[in-house]
Amino acid sequence: MADTKSGLRKPAFTKVDQLRPGTSGHNVTVKIVSTKMVLQKGRADGGPQSRQMRISECIVGDETGVVVFTARNDQVDLMKEGSTVTLRNAKIDMYKGSMRLAVDKWGRVEVTEPASFTVKEDTNMSLVEYELVNVVE
Numbered sequence: 001m002a003d004t005k006s007g008l009r010k011p012a013f014t015k016v017d018q019l020r021p022g023t024s025g026h027n028v029t030v031k032i033v034s035t036k037m038v039l040q041k042g043r044a045d046g047g048p049q050s051r052q053m054r055i056s057e058c059i060v061g062d063e064t065g066v067v068v069f070t071a072r073n074d075q076v077d078l079m080k081e082g083s084t085v086t087l088r089n090a091k092i093d094m095y096k097g098s099m100r101l102a103v104d105k106w107g108r109v110e111v112t113e114p115a116s117f118t119v120k121e122d123t124n125m126s127l128v129e130y131e132l133v134n135v136v137e
Contacts, residue, residue, distance in 0.1 A: 011088065017064035017123060021099055021130050024091035028101070029112065030060035030069070031119050035079045060085070060101070062115075065123030069101045075109050084115040097129045 011027040019026065035058040042052030056076040060069045070093065071079045078085060089107035093100045103109050 015064040016060075016062050016067050016125060019067060019092055019099060019101065019125055021092055021094055024089070026090040026092075026101075027086070027088050028062070028090060029084065029086045029115060030062050031084050031115055031117070032079055032081055033059040033061055033066060033119055033121060035059075035071070035081055037076070057100075059121075059124075060087075061119040061121065063117040063120055065120050065125050067099060067101050067124070068126040071109075072102075075103065078109050078111055084112050086110045086112050094130065094132075097131060098126045099128070099130070100126065 014026045014028050016028065016030065019028075035056055037054070037056050039053065039055040042054075052073070054073050054076045056071045056079060058069045058071055058079045059066050061067065069079075069087070087101065087103050087107065087109055090101050090103045091107070093102045
C-alpha cells in the first residue's frame with residue numbers, strides 16, 4: 001500500500017555551489033564551520049510578553065563550498081560548530097547584495113549524524129555580490 005502514495009516523494013538534495021539568489025525549497029546537508037551571535041534582544045523577566053529574538057549567522061558548507069546561514073530563535077541552539085545539520089525547505093534571502101541561506105516556519109533544521117565530507121571553505125557563495133537588475137520589456 002505504501003507504493004501507491006503518489007503524494008510523497010524522496011527529497012532532492014542540493015549542493016551549496018548550486019544555490020542561486022531568489023530560490024527556495026532547498027534541502028541541504030551541511031557542516032557548521034563557525035557561528036556568531038549577531039542579535040539577542042527580548043525581555044528576560046518572563047512576563048506574558050517575553051518574546052526573545054535571537055539571530056545568529058553561521059558559516060555552513062559541504063564539499064562544494066560554504067554559505068552564510070541565518071539561524072533564528074530556536075534554530076540558534078541547534079547550530080554548534082563541527083556538527084552536521086540537514087536544512088529542509090531552505091530559501092535564499094538577499095542581504096546587501098549577497099546570499100544568505102535561511103529556514104522559515106515552513107522549513108526544518110535537523111541535527112544529523114556527522115557527515116563524511118570535508119568542507120570546502122575557500123568557495124564562499126555569500127561573498128559573491130549580486131546586483132538587482134530591472135528588465136524592461
